[in-house]
Amino acid sequence: MRRALGSIVTVLALSGCAPVGPKYEPxxxxxxxxxxxxxxxxxxxxxxxxxxxxxxxxxxNAYNDPELDALQAEVAAANQTLQVAEANYRQARAAVRCxx
Numbered sequence: 001m002r003r004a005l006g007s008i009v010t011v012l013a014l015s016g017c018a019p020v021g022p023k024y025e026p027x028x029x030x031x032x033x034x035x036x037x038x039x040x041x042x043x044x045x046x047x048x049x050x051x052x053x054x055x056x057x058x059x060x061n062a063y064n065d066p067e068l069d070a071l072q073a074e075v076a077a078a079n080q081t082l083q084v085a086e087a088n089y090r091q092a093r094a095a096v097r098c099x100x
Contacts, residue, residue: 060068076082 058072060072
């Protein structure tokens, strides 16, 4: 009984890998090498030049608003993400000191 059950399970498992139906061939579509028309203002378009790595500095000073300056100082002091990062850094340094 076990042998027959094992044979049935093996046959069913191997039959799951059998291909069904014809081989799929994606439809052939013609793609143009270039567009006939340019959108308006296309001559003004330039490739992007990301500057994410550049330091941003104190951007809020451009508004000359003392209230915004005070809020920014408060946010910098209460930023939980920075506090967690600093705590992780101190913890890693302490762990390295223990292993020396």
